[in-house]
Amino acid sequence: MTPFGAKLRALREAKGVTLTDLARALQVSPAYLSALEHGHRGRPSSGLIHQVNEYFGLIWDDAEEVARLARLSHPRVVVDTAGLSAEATALANRIAREIRRLPPETIAALEAVLDGAAAAEGQAARSRPQARSSSR
Incomplete structure (x- = not known):
């Protein structure tokens, strides 16, 4: 699971929204949202982040936190140690x-x-x- 996926699931569960209902509202497939939640997909687009923030009515710090978590949510990290010890x-x-x-x-x-x-x-x-x- 990625940080964004965990936050998305927590938002959904707090509001009692099903994966299917959220997918329909965001105009994406339930499979895509499930893959995001489980860390099988990379970072969501900025457009999807904006849609999530709007759907859940997040503003200011809460919306920025969702965007920050999305930036941290690439499940396949590459570490470049060239030039290091x-x-x-x-x-x-x-x-x-x-x-x-x-x-x-x-x-x-x-x-x-x-x-x-x-x-x-x-x-x-x-x-x-x-x-x-x-x-x-």
């Missing part, structure tokens, strides 16, 4: 092999590690002295 390439390959077996708690822990690393890098970048540009 051998360890980075080995890690990427190991994750690709083992991700199906990881329990949700482990995935959440890995995300927390990556979030912490990104936050630390952002903090380090903010504390570095800025290079001054001369206007001569």
Whole structure:
């Protein structure tokens, strides 16, 4: 399941809408919506995202969240490790092999590690002295 698929299913279930009824309203096939929900299809088009937001009456932050989840929802990810260390390439390959077996708690822990690393890098970048540009 993709992040967009999970959100779409949650929206449908919260409103009591069947897959068939939503498909009819969005003018797509129920099979397509099912494939989106189950992660068998890639990112939805911006037009479909707009239709989903309109159908469920989502605005502002909620609509942007649906669009953000759609951007994160490509089920076949390619990781380019060209130019990175051998360890980075080995890690990427190991994750690709083992991700199906990881329990949700482990995935959440890995995300927390990556979030912490990104936050630390952002903090380090903010504390570095800025290079001054001369206007001569």
